[in-house]
Amino acid sequence: MTTAHGPGRVRRQVVGVAVIIGLGTALSACGASGTGLAQQACSHVNASIALFARSEHQSDPTTAAALKQRAYLELRAALPIAAQAAFHDGQWQALMTTVSESSRVPESSLVSALRAQCRDAGSSPFGQPGPPSSIPPPAPVSTSP
Numbered sequence: 001m002t003t004a005h006g007p008g009r010v011r012r013q014v015v016g017v018a019v020i021i022g023l024g025t026a027l028s029a030c031g032a033s034g035t036g037l038a039q040q041a042c043s044h045v046n047a048s049i050a051l052f053a054r055s056e057h058q059s060d061p062t063t064a065a066a067l068k069q070r071a072y073l074e075l076r077a078a079l080p081i082a083a084q085a086a087f088h089d090g091q092w093q094a095l096m097t098t099v100s101e102s103s104r105v106p107e108s109s110l111v112s113a114l115r116a117q118c119r120d121a122g123s124s125p126f127g128q129p130g131p132p133s134s135i136p137p138p139a140p141v142s143t144s145p
Helices: 007-028 034-056 061-088 090-103 107-122
Strands: none
Touching (some): 034 061, 034 090, 034 107, 061 107
16 A cells, blocks of 8 residues: 555656656756756755755654655756756866765755855856866767768
């Protein structure tokens, strides 16, 4: 028998996160900038922090655990987007690294760093184009025979 908080619900949440990750990856490949991608990742991070904060104020342990699980899944959904942001612009390496630590470190230990990094995603210094790279862009690939 599956309850509202049982394996069926968790499975649906995992599938939902997988769909979000797939869509995020597909959309991020369409000419997005590092800053734009960081802002997308931070929308997941901010949702995760809000869910985590709600879980901390729950008296029912089952509800608290469900909210923490949802917070974790949101944070993990931010990872591939943060990785793309870091790929496009190295200034987002810290965000990617902090999000990636969510599999090893409790979210409570990451919240202040995540808030600061996501605050940077919306501020003007990070909205500027990055420094020029010494690595040339890849040559266009010809599809004609």
